Amino acid sequence: MVLDLTVLTSGKKEKLEFEFEWTFEDLGFLRQHSPIDSGLFHAKGQVLKISEEFVLQLDYSGSLNFICERCLDSLEYASSGKVYKALSTQEDEEEEDVVIYSDHQLNLVEVVEDDILMNLPIQIVCKQTCKGICRTCGKNFNEGPCTCNTETIDSRLESLKNFFNNDEEV
Numbered sequence: 001m002v003l004d005l006t007v008l009t010s011g012k013k014e015k016l017e018f019e020f021e022w023t024f025e026d027l028g029f030l031r032q033h034s035p036i037d038s039g040l041f042h043a044k045g046q047v048l049k050i051s052e053e054f055v056l057q058l059d060y061s062g063s064l065n066f067i068c069e070r071c072l073d074s075l076e077y078a079s080s081g082k083v084y085k086a087l088s089t090q091e092d093e094e095e096e097d098v099v100i101y102s103d104h105q106l107n108l109v110e111v112v113e114d115d116i117l118m119n120l121p122i123q124i125v126c127k128q129t130c131k132g133i134c135r136t137c138g139k140n141f142n143e144g145p146c147t148c149n150t151e152t153i154d155s156r157l158e159s160l161k162n163f164f165n166n167d168e169e170v
Contacts, residue, residue, distance in 0.1 A: 006104045015047070019042075021040055022041055023037075024113075033069075034124075039063035041060060041061070045057045047106070053086055055085070056083060057084055059080075062080070063077060068125050069124055070130040070131070075124070079116050086099070
């Protein structure tokens, strides 16, 4: 959703309210987290002119579907947030909470994308106690144990495996 700020930049209004719904068509901004798809997102807010500055106030909520990074099951991740940032036409290296707009146009979906990325956990899991999967057979440990032999022996030490099983006396 691109918001036209012309009524604010021309001085005709001091406040511009908006409300919209969307789903993310392109989840490329989440590529490191294995996204599946997007649920419906809802955003509501306003852009205010305070002195000669513009301020964005935005509340959003929605859901994203991911693959659990431990057990590979699908999960729904509820995402919501509040954004309060200054708007500028120039990038200022000292200001971190500034959203850049150009040609009197502000892309609100990009603002929400940035906020979602900043608030996502490093690892997205179905639950904090997720046990993952067996590396050998792929069994989900949340559903129960697998029957794989998990004993691994370093090939350099394999000849010592039966060292104490000899019946010979020394």
